[in-house]
Amino acid sequence: MGKKAVVLMSGGLDSSTVAAIALKEGYEVIGLSFRYGQRHAKELEIAQKIGKMLGISEHFITDINLAQWGGSSLTDLSLNLPKDGVKPNEIPSTYVPGRNTVFMAIALSLAEAKNAEAIYLGINAVDYSGYPDCRPEYLQAYQNLANLSSKIGIEGKTPQLIAPLIHDSKVAIVKKAIALNVPIDLTWSCYQGGEEPCGLCDSCRIRDEALKEVRSRK
Numbered sequence: 727m728g729k730k731a732v733v734l735m736s737g738g739l740d741s742s743t744v745a746a747i748a749l750k751e752g753y754e755v756i757g758l759s760f761r762y763g764q765r766h767a768k769e770l771e772i773a774q775k776i777g778k779m780l781g782i783s784e785h786f787i788t789d790i791n792l793a794q795w796g797g798s799s800l801t802d803l804s805l806n807l808p809k810d811g812v813k814p815n816e817i818p819s820t821y822v823p824g825r826n827t828v829f830m831a832i833a834l835s836l837a838e839a840k841n842a843e844a845i846y847l848g849i850n851a852v853d854y855s856g857y858p859d860c861r862p863e864y865l866q867a868y869q870n871l872a873n874l875s876s877k878i879g880i881e882g883k884t885p886q887l888i889a890p891l892i893h894d895s896k897v898a899i900v901k902k903a904i905a906l907n908v909p910i911d912l913t914w915s916c917y918q919g920g921e922e923p924c925g926l927c928d929s930c931r932i933r934d935e936a937l938k939e940v941r942s943r944k
Contacts (some may be wrong), residue, residue: 730754730842732833732885735785737772738915739908739933740848740891743899745780747890748846756840757785758833763793763801763823765919772914779909788832799821806935807917809926817856817927820917826859830868830887835883839880848888850899865889877886896936905942 731753731824733745748755757777760771770787793801799808799819807820826849833845849860850883858864869887873879893897903910915933916923 728752728754729844729845730837730840730894731844731888732758732837732840732842733846734829734833734848735759735773735777735781737769737776737913738929739896739903739910739913740850741773742776742900742908742913743839743903743906744781744846744848745777745782746903748844748888749782750906751779753844753846755780755782755846756836756842757782758829758836759785759787760829760832761787761789762822762828763791764822764918765800766805766914767919768915768921769801772912776909776912779912786836787790789913789920790823790828790832792822792828792871798825803836807927809928812856812932815856817858820928821857825870826857826864828875834872834885838876842885844886848891849889850891850894850896852893852895859865860892862889862892865892874939896932897939900936900940910937 731748733755734749735745735757737791745755759773761767761770774785788925796802798821799805800822806820837845851861873884878884915929917927917929920922
């Protein structure tokens with residue numbers, strides 16, 4: 727039986743690239759996406775499409791309504807999305823309280839149930855440095871928790887939390903996506919809930935700037 731990995735898939739550039747990396751590294755990938763009350767729920771449709779294009783046959787979509795209590799411009803429609811660019815040393819309003827912590831807990835449950843050896847995450851500490859749950863020290867702390875919180879952890883078989891893009895710039899991620907034949911044009915990174923990317927939110931700006939830079943070097 728081959729080795730398995732759970733990959734958190736949002737439909738965005740980063741998570742799609744991470745899924746391709748896991749596949750290249752020989753894992754049978756199990757996709758995991760979340761319907762958490764985000765305004766940009768189109769990402770789930772895209773995540774499923776990309777999963778199928780990459781040959782991922784098992785893909786779970788889990789409902790967790792973090793929008794019930796708000797606290798983020800991604801889940802509260804009364805709040806405006808930031809469009810002025812990422813500000814150094816400031817946590818943007820798009821931060822969703824506890825989101826990655828909740829997602830990783832469920833990913834650990836899925837990995838244990840499916841005997842997966844790894845969990846791949848698309849978190850990045852460079853372009854989204856304002857998010858506290860995208861830092862290497864956060865990932866290491868969660869790995870320590872995972873070692874203590876499960877039957878397989880006690881048995882010394884905890885799935886490894888792997889974030890292959892955590893130190894990469896968005897330009898470097900685009901280059902990796904191209905090398906891995908990730909369908910970049912299909913990926914969805916926009917925070918808005920429209921049919922087309924807005925081109926104005928922080929996520930669109932960072933993505934578009936990286937794509938332009940990579941294409942200008944060709």
